[in-house]
Every structure is written in C-alpha cells, then in structure tokens.
Amino acid sequence: MIALVFVACTTTSEETITVDTTSTTEAPVTTVQQTDEPTTTTEPTIEYVFDVEKMSPFTGKELPPETWLKRPKRVIAFKIDNNINARPQSGLQEADAVHEILVEGGMTRFLAFFYDNTSKYLGPIRSARPTDPTMVRPYGGTLVVSGATAGLIPSIRELGVPVLEEQNSPSMFRISSRNAPHNLYADTELIRQKIDDRGFYFLQPGPGPLYPFGLNQNNWNEGADRITIKYSEFTTVIWKLDGDTYSRFIIDKYSDNDEATAHNFISQDGNYTDILKTETIVVIQGPIYKDKATTLPSVLTVGVGNLYIFNQGNYIEGTWRRGDISEPFVLTDNNGNDIQVPPSTQWLHILPNEGFVTVDN
Numbered sequence: 001m002i003a004l005v006f007v008a009c010t011t012t013s014e015e016t017i018t019v020d021t022t023s024t025t026e027a028p029v030t031t032v033q034q035t036d037e038p039t040t041t042t043e044p045t046i047e048y049v050f051d052v053e054k055m056s057p058f059t060g061k062e063l064p065p066e067t068w069l070k071r072p073k074r075v076i077a078f079k080i081d082n083n084i085n086a087r088p089q090s091g092l093q094e095a096d097a098v099h100e101i102l103v104e105g106g107m108t109r110f111l112a113f114f115y116d117n118t119s120k121y122l123g124p125i126r127s128a129r130p131t132d133p134t135m136v137r138p139y140g141g142t143l144v145v146s147g148a149t150a151g152l153i154p155s156i157r158e159l160g161v162p163v164l165e166e167q168n169s170p171s172m173f174r175i176s177s178r179n180a181p182h183n184l185y186a187d188t189e190l191i192r193q194k195i196d197d198r199g200f201y202f203l204q205p206g207p208g209p210l211y212p213f214g215l216n217q218n219n220w221n222e223g224a225d226r227i228t229i230k231y232s233e234f235t236t237v238i239w240k241l242d243g244d245t246y247s248r249f250i251i252d253k254y255s256d257n258d259e260a261t262a263h264n265f266i267s268q269d270g271n272y273t274d275i276l277k278t279e280t281i282v283v284i285q286g287p288i289y290k291d292k293a294t295t296l297p298s299v300l301t302v303g304v305g306n307l308y309i310f311n312q313g314n315y316i317e318g319t320w321r322r323g324d325i326s327e328p329f330v331l332t333d334n335n336g337n338d339i340q341v342p343p344s345t346q347w348l349h350i351l352p353n354e355g356f357v358t359v360d361n
Contacts, residue, residue, distance in 0.1 A: 048215045048343070052205040056116055057139065058097035060213030060343030067116050071206055074195060075141030076188065080110040081126040084255050086182040088264040091122030092276060099348045101131045102288070102299055102355075106232030107254070111135055114188045115206075121268035123185030124178065125166075128152055130291035130298040131350060133161040134325040139207040142195050146184050151293040159325065167194055210348075211282070211329040214340025217314065219333060223361040224315035227281060229349055230356040236260075237349070239281055241313050248276040248347075279344035283308040284320045284329070288352045299350050307331055308357050311342045315359060 048060075054068045055061060057075075080089060082100075092098055095112040103109050109126060128148040133156045136143050142162045147153075153163050166172055171190035174183045225241040234253040238260050239246035249260040262275045285306040286299045307320045309331075318333040331339040351357070 046215055048213065048340075050209060050213060052208055056096060057207050057209045058113060058115060059345055060209060060341070063116060070116075073115060073192070073206070075136070075139040075207060076114045076192060076195065077132070077136045077139075077141050077143050078112045078114070078122055078186065078188070078191075079126050079128055079132060079143065079145045080112050080122070081124040081182055082108050082110060083182060084252055085179065086124045086126075088266040088273065089123065090185065090266055090268065091119035091188075093265045093274070094119040094122075097346045097348065098278075099135050099350060100237070101129065101135070101350045102231055102297065102352055103129050104297055106234035108231055108235055108237075113139070113141070114192075115139075117188075119188045121185055122188055123175075124182045125172070125184045125186055126181065128156060128163065130155075130294060130296055131301065132156070133159045134301045135210075135348075135350070136161050137325045138210055138328055141207075144186070144191055146181065149294040149296065152291070152296075155293045162195075162198075164191065164195060164198075167191070209328060211320075211331050212338065212340055213343050215342070216340050217311070217316070217342060219335075219337065220311075220314040220316045222314055224310045224359050225313050226360040227310050227315075228356075228358040228360070229283060229351060230358075231351060232355070237263075239278075239310070242277075244312055245277045245279050245345075246281060246310070246347075248278070277345075278347040279311060280342055280346050281308075281310040281349065282341065282346060283349040283351050283357055285351045285353050285355065288354065299352050301325065301350065305353070307339070308359075309339065309341060310359075311344060 050060065054063060056063055080092065092110065092112055094117050096115045096117045097113045099111040100108050101111065111132060112122065125146050128143060128145040130152065132143055137160055142164055143156065144164045146166050156163055166184065170187065171194055172184060172186045175185055227239040229237045236251040238249040240249065248263040250263045251260050264273050264275050266273045286301055288297050289300055291298045302322055302325060304319060304321045307318045309316050316333055316339060318331060318339055321330045333339055
C-alpha cells in the first residue's frame, strides 16, 4: 500500500503592543510591532507499506481487485530451458518474475514464477536443479519440471518444496516444431488445477516478498545504462536501458555467433516475437558447490554474498544475507543501511562468485 503522509504547515504571527506614557501633555502614543516566527513548510512524503493481500510479492505493486480477489493460490515455479536449441522461449514475458540460475556446462536455466499471471503456452520446460528449491521455498511454492537426475526430486521434497513432474496433454504437451528434450510446454492454469487437485495450495495471507520493496533510492548511483553479467566463458547476459526498462541480449559461445544477440520470446502462433524486458535487475552472488545427491554444480543462496541492483539507469551495490532457505533475503548497502528495491518487474540473477558484473553508462 502506498500512502501519502502530510505534515501540517503552521504559521505563527504575534503582535506586540507598546504604550509610551513618558509625555504627560500629549495623548499616549501606541506603537504596534509585528513579529513573525518562521513558517514551517514540509513537502509530502510517501510511505510504502506492503499489503500481502492486495500486492504482488514478485513486483511489490498493488493489483486490481479482479486479480487479488482470485486468491488464495499457490505460487508455481516452472523450470525453463535456456539451451540455444530452446530459444526463443515462450511465456517468460508473462511470468510474475524470472530467476536465472547457473547449471552445468556454464549455461543457465530459468525459474518462471506464476502467481497472479498466467500463460497458455510456456516452455520449453526442463529438469530440476539443486538450487531451485532454495528460491521456491520462501514462497511456499510448487516446482514444476520435466523430471530430474536420480535422487534429486526426493531431496527437494524433503526441503518442503512439492514437485510436479511431466503431465499428460492438455496441461503439458510436446510440440512438433522442436526436437526433444526442448519441446515440452504447459498451460499454467491447467497445471494449477492439477496442483489444486493434489492439495498443494497456499492459504491466505499469501507469501511475502523475497526481499524488501520500497520507494527510497536516495543513495543509489547513476550510470547503469548497460549491464553485463558473465556467468561463465560460455554464457554472458547484457541488459541495455531502453526508456524505463532494460532489454535483454545474450552471448552464447555454444552458438556460431560471438556477438550479443537479442533474446526474444515467441507467441504460440509464431506471429509475435519481441525482446525480453524487465524494469529491475537483481544480482546475488554465491559460492559454487557440488550437490551431494547429484554432484551437479549449484550456487549457495544461504549465508552472505555480494549484491547488485539496477533500475532505470541507477544502481546500488551491497550485501545479501539469509540464514535459511525458508527466509527472505536481507539487503544492505556498503554502509550497512537497508536497501529498498523499487516496486517493478523483476529479473533475479543467481550468479556464482566466479562470475562478473560490469556497469557501463
């Protein structure tokens, strides 16, 4: 909830009357002296309060009643492929938020979160990875995947994250224009019905944000018109400021092109293609470790690490902290002050410490 808080303006004026009685032959002289005290004028300040019932935990924005009245719902996180053969993807532009996470081979995959938004054509959907439950758990969400390496799904469920694997059509379907395994797609609302049938629902009040939203960005720096995020020698993401949003480009060493290319999405009928965009980019860095159950490379998201946030050409650096995967992140700047993320669309990068973030004007 955004509330305008006004401080009342007060003006105090006091008249001092002095009577001169030194003369006995003339009428007394009355002198009026005007004494003005300083006038206090305060501009209205805006206070941000997150309303768990009426606002999005993914953007921090207030929602129209026709949206939030449909709750309670459970958050659903779909694992989305980012192999060169999976591009352009579909449905990412419709997600409430997207998280990008390192996988083996120096590549990345996405978690596309759906809570208030929907997509009839989301994909390609791929298998789970060990970092996934650490990002889904704070929302009380369900992870939707095509499958996983042996032993991983039981360990994810032990962390308190329900998992839904590949389903039959029409909730999930394989398209003929792509080769397996890059051809599994889903209708998010039909998947939600499957989840509801299994009792995987989240009662109100719904989940809170993963990190604090707010309107105070007074200590942010200017000059973030181009952001380069290097995951590995194989995968580099570039965000370019275009108006109030950032457009996404990618350099993929697995392709034949070493230049940055626009990262587009495509509609189900193939007639609509556009570049992926976001208003805010959040980067949290953590150490790489090998998952015990699968030996797959994973990024640690519990503890402490470097933080970068970008919005409308401005940025701030700091530190993230959290003690458990069920908790939200605590964000502070380099002086120890709390950071507030602007209410806006969000793209979160889970970046290994070996990666790099470069900011250009």
